[in-house]
Amino acid sequence: xxxxxxxxxxxxxxxSSEKRVKKILDVVKSEKVALLEGRLTREEETGLISTxxxxxxxxxxxxxxxxxxxxxxxxxxxxxxxxxVVELISGTRQGITIIGPATIIKDIKKDPDKIQLxxxxxxxxxx
Amino acid sequence: MIHAVNNFIQHFLQNFFKKKRHxxxxxxxxxxxxxxxxxxxxxxxxxxxxxxxxxxxxxxxREVKVKEQINIKSGKKELSFNLVDTPGIATKIDYEDFVxxxxxxxxxxxxxxxxxRGVIEAIKWLDDMDAVIVTLDSTxxxxxxxxxxxxxxxxxxxxxxxIVANKIDLKKANIKKIQSAFPQYEVVGISAKFGENMDKLYxxxxxxx
Numbered sequence: 001x002x003x004x005x006x007x008x009x010x011x012x013x014x015x016s017s018e019k020r021v022k023k024i025l026d027v028v029k030s031e032k033v034a035l036l037e038g039r040l041t042r043e044e045e046t047g048l049i050s051t052x053x054x055x056x057x058x059x060x061x062x063x064x065x066x067x068x069x070x071x072x073x074x075x076x077x078x079x080x081x082x083x084x085v086v087e088l089i090s091g092t093r094q095g096i097t098i099i100g101p102a103t104i105i106k107d108i109k110k111d112p113d114k115i116q117l118x119x120x121x122x123x124x125x126x127x
Numbered sequence: 128m129i130h131a132v133n134n135f136i137q138h139f140l141q142n143f144f145k146k147k148r149h150x151x152x153x154x155x156x157x158x159x160x161x162x163x164x165x166x167x168x169x170x171x172x173x174x175x176x177x178x179x180x181x182x183x184x185x186x187x188x189r190e191v192k193v194k195e196q197i198n199i200k201s202g203k204k205e206l207s208f209n210l211v212d213t214p215g216i217a218t219k220i221d222y223e224d225f226v227x228x229x230x231x232x233x234x235x236x237x238x239x240x241x242x243x244r245g246v247i248e249a250i251k252w253l254d255d256m257d258a259v260i261v262t263l264d265s266t267x268x269x270x271x272x273x274x275x276x277x278x279x280x281x282x283x284x285x286x287x288x289x290i291v292a293n294k295i296d297l298k299k300a301n302i303k304k305i306q307s308a309f310p311q312y313e314v315v316g317i318s319a320k321f322g323e324n325m326d327k328l329y330x331x332x333x334x335x336x
Binding site: 041042043045046049050052053054056061062063064066067102108110 | 218239246247279280
């Protein structure tokens with residue numbers, strides 16, 4: 001069974017970068033797929049990768065990650081600049097970030113209209 | 128207007144780097160994109176010696192390696208840099224993948240441990256780079272989150288980027304797909320293994336760095 005846990009942006013908004021990453025990884029390490037409203041900053045994304053590497057062991061093999069952002073083609077120029085500044089400083093509520101444990105999620109594929117979570121086939125135990 | 132601002136920043140950076148006598152040029156990318164093969168090619172072309180070992184098994188480079196004082200020339204242009212070959216950046220490392228590739232369980236666990244440290248080290252070095260060549264395997268899907276995260280980070284740090292679409296000698300190579308994934312960057316198709324199109328890469332390096 002695949003469990004998805006939604007993390008509203010308000011849950012991480014007031015947290016430091018380290019705590020944001022920890023909160024997400026705690027969900028993923030408990031073998032759930034985290035659906036984060038919005039996205040982390042660029043630096044936090046690399047922080048997530050670094051911290052993931054620090055946590056890898058025989059049970060936790062890492063993460064699969066996908067950031068989906070809204071199409072900004074129709075947004076005005078001033079709004080684009082404002083969004084870029086806000087995102088660089090604090091991340092953004094726009095879009096969604098999917099983070100799953102690599103022991104369960106083999107790959108996350110993005111299509112214009114759909115997201116595919118490819119799961120790892122697990123060997124069934126013989127009775 | 129955004130394009131004009133980008134151009135201004137780019138020119139500012141170019142002028143800034145021109146004043147530096149040496150720059151640190153980093154090779155970044157996912158595992159098995161051909162970073163070390165490219166590092167070896169650059170070193171062979173300009174120093175006559177290779178830099179590191181390559182392998183079809185991912186994470187062959189597990190620590191940052193630096194080759195100092197490489198001078199490349201083309202006509203009147205000259206660029207001097209320290210070449211920094213970094214471990215491939217990944218979001219998952221499973222020692223069982225190395226076992227499947229033929230390593231013993233002990234070797235595989237050791238490689239996985241070293242590979243995790245390598246990723247952390249590569250990320251730490253990002254701040255020290257003056258310019259970066261992102262090396263991608265042109266036979267693979269470029270839209271991976273790792274690629275997007277690496278390039279996004281370099282962009283956020285205002286580090287000049289040149290994207291290399293490596294392995295163009297292979298039938299499945301698709302440079303256009305990489306160009307469409309990262310349209311704001313120059314993409315140079317090369318075969319580091321066979322030295323194909325390296326002159327174009329060096330020309331582009333002068334422009335970016």
